[in-house]
Amino acid sequence: MELQGHAVAEMPGRVPLREQNRRRTRRVLLDAALEVFDEKGFGGATVEAIAARAGASKVTLYSYFPAGRDDLFRTLYEEINEEVLDRATIEHREASGLVGQVLALTRPLLDIGARPLIGRFYSNSDPTMEPALAPVRGHASRAVVRLLTDDITEARAAGTMASEVDPGVLAELLVGATRAALRQVAQEPNLSQDLLAGVAALVRGLLRAA
Known part of the structure; x- marks a missing residue:
């Protein structure tokens, strides 16, 4: 996290906020994939459907999972x-x-x-x-x-x-x-x-x- 261009000091052992957000987004995408799979099967679990369920863009999904x-x-x-x-x-x-x-x-x-x-x-x-x-x-x-x-x-x-x-x-x-x-x-x-x-x-x- 940054304020006015200056990095905020991180407490030892604490996960940086940016990394927390990355992990959270990754988890949301995985959970969305599981939900769409359960409802529509593998054939219906498209990148578009998973991204929409996660409230994310396809670009975001591919940035975390390059092979979709x-x-x-x-x-x-x-x-x-x-x-x-x-x-x-x-x-x-x-x-x-x-x-x-x-x-x-x-x-x-x-x-x-x-x-x-x-x-x-x-x-x-x-x-x-x-x-x-x-x-x-x-x-x-x-x-x-x-x-x-x-x-x-x-x-x-x-x-x-x-x-x-x-x-x-x-x-x-x-x-x-x-x-x-x-x-x-x-x-x-x-x-x-x-x-x-x-x-x-x-x-x-x-x-x-x-």
Whole structure:
């Protein structure tokens, strides 16, 4: 911020007003993209529609997101990826036993998926979005597969699971089940606990199969 051509001194650790405004505008554009997507789908989520919803010009939108709506939706998707992974990593670190570990990785996904707009966007499988989301699609899932592969390998080493199926294959199948649960909870948020119970039952079945 400037007054009479003189810069105002910034307090240590304080975000400058100009940067606050930039972050706010960026957030408004992202939220507008999510709202327009929910109402009109990817095909209807044009730059013009998003800018109008945000109360901004197309020039402003492109100044924040040079690739237009592709940038917007990649950013939204990666934000969700990062929140899922941050929360899941913390919960997983504190979990014990394969059932607890799988639930620790699943619960944040379903909690976030149950949010209005967010879940429907994150669980969306519209093929026309793939070119936009390809760079970030699967980021969280791959990280979870790696964690589960280690968990299953440890369970086998400890003798609690005797399955000869490759741990990576089992991890991929479990992540597939959690993605299916995400699609359900995005449409019916009240199913969250039932879906978690279903995932737990799947894992207990694997352990009993040993």
